[in-house]
Amino acid sequence: MHLQKDTNPALNTVTAYGDDYIEINKTRHQRSIYFTPEGQIYDLGIQSPFDFTTELLQKITGVCAAAKSPMDFLDHAAPRFENPEQIEVLLIGTGKTQQLLPPELLHELLNARVGVEVMDSQAAARTYNILMSEGRRVVAALII
Template identity: 35%
Template sequence: MKLQLEKSDGLNTFTAYGDGYVSVNGIRHSCNLAVLPERLIPDWTLATFETLSVGDFELLASLDAEIVLLGTGRVLRFPSPDLLRPLVRAQKGLEVMDLPAACRTYNVLMGEGRKVAVGLLLV
């Protein structure tokens, strides 16, 4: 599905998504990635949902964001509370959603000028 934004001012925005891919600023990505308005982290993790580790969440917790979104792919799945400890310690909000919802929510929050990051599981 293509997403249309009014204006992005050169910041990272999702322009499309589908099975196994997202497009950021018109560039297609098919690996797990983390996205912030001014930064893109390809291969944020090599894990699948089942193999996510505390280290994956430590990286998300270290990002300059007040709220972190986790896109779990086509299906909404919630990670184990043990994995979320780095985000709790860093006092970061976390919202878990499927990939399409994570892309749309990121675009809205980014457009509002919020400090947001999203980690997407595409594999």
Template identity: 35%
Template sequence: MATLELDENQAGYQIRAFKPGLIQVNDITFTQSIIISPDQLIENWAPQTAAALSAHALQLAVALKPDILLIGTGATHVFLPVEIYGELINQGIGVEIMDTSAACRTYNVLSAENRRVVAALIIQ
């Protein structure tokens, strides 16, 4: 498992390590998809694959009022359907879609900058 190093990150929830199938937030390891922000963690988020992502499933992340929403699609980068992506953009949310490993790294950087970031992460 690759370990991610953090400097001066004051976020209450920090990603410490990730590998396909496992993500470590603070000192807890998760094996199911999660939604994380600097001050909230939603465990056992329903979508377990990128194909299961839907506007409805992403409403949990949207409810956290992010300026930036990172969507980690698992081991590979998968594009969201344009309808889902467009709906998020129309709500004024910056959306970045990437593989989950990249989303974890990006989350740590943005949370360390005290940005209002939320990451919806498919762990598989």
């Protein structure tokens, strides 16, 4: 299905998708990928939503552990996480059908104030285009 006729070549826009591909700026990808509105399109390196790890989600969003204060032990504070890329939303497309992820995988992202939405990959592609067109800091991770 074609989504948009006109694209801004400076922004990564989903221009079409099907059961076995996703098209970004009219370039077809037949492997799972992740991307932001600007920059490169990266190989996700997984083929199932059950392959997501906390480390992979951190890599995709740039979320990392915050520097510890020497006094943190006094408050028994849980580890804090930073969001240096200022990502607002991570859209996870889980393939042809929606597959929810275990909540413990998402804890660090939510702690860093990154919203996470999990849906089938075609819905995630459509949602990405809407958020990207609004100027939102969004990352799409789409399993093909």
